[in-house]
Amino acid sequence: MAAQGSSVEAMDQRLQQAQRFKEDGNRWYKEGRFRDAVSRYHRALLQLRGLDPSVPSPLQAFGREQPPVTPEQERALHGTQTDCYNNLAACLLHMEPVNYERVKEYSLKVLERQPENPKALYRAGVAAYHLRDYDQARQYLMAASCSQPRVPAADRVPAHHLSPEGEATLHGDVQLAKSWLPPPDTTRTTWMHPPFLDRLPGHRDTPTDITPG
Template identity: 75%
Template sequence: MADQVYDEALHARLQQAQKFKEAGNQCYKEQHFRDAVRRYHRALLQLRGLDPSVLAPLQPFGAEIPALTQAQEQALHNTQVDCYNNLAACLLHIEPVNYERVWEYSLKVLLQQPENVKALYRAGVAFYHLKDYDQAHHYLTEAARKEPKDVNVKRYLQLTERELSSYRQKQQQMYLGMFR
């Protein structure tokens, strides 16, 4: 009986999270980025505590939470990944851009989906603007390897390579000046 109640509550939360995510997608399409961010956060709040890979600190002592089915766990992770990826996309459109958050959300996606081109690109953009050009180059190179024709990836990769080249030239000049 308790398992059935839990399953129904779990199903309801997964559905509600999906509805918030879809509402966020609609807001994004309409370029209402702040509203989209709110919807994606609400979706993630619905999923909080359901993820079996995260310990639930408020779980009643000794209470056994039934395991998620494979389909439920897949739906949970897909919704989380989509929300984090979409949050990063939204944040790139909201001034001033919070590149630390873009980086954080992109890395959450990459932990689940290391080959996700959009997350690789967004992580690269975030690192570029945070002036960590080595990390930016790493992520943008991976994104370019997977999507070699993407003009945005190419543009940021070129900007990053220009910055790295400039930095290396300055370092070289500094070291030459030290030994003269």
């Protein structure tokens, strides 16, 4: 019993440390220190490596068992993981040159656990668009529009006045991105025209946890 209590306590400590790293990352993001934020989010994920009971650990092949996880700890673990992946995607959209492959990878990790997460859908759509997977971009952006919380018309921010925070920003960007997607019968040549690609928003974004939702 004492050993089990010690394992639960050790798990709590790692979860708390991961949460602190994530909060540090959010602070660096707010200050525009995106590389520092990325480092913190990665450190948070490292704290959680090997703890997820839904992912087999390589150490199990050597007879080492994963530490026991309570339902509450598992929810906290998955929540921190999801937030960090979502926030990593947000950071990468601010770092030139943008690695859209990685933005898409991180966004899909979020969508594995939260299929209707509007920020992850939006970022996946932006990444798919810049990777010239236009059909998928349309699907993600349409899904983001359907999944995002409703924003009163008076609270929607005009595209040229988008702030770096708030759900109104997300709503404005999704609507803007959708308006710039060509109709389904548009020729691929037009879809791939460089000036058109440059008009897609990808940087007016906020990471998870800094603003609600």
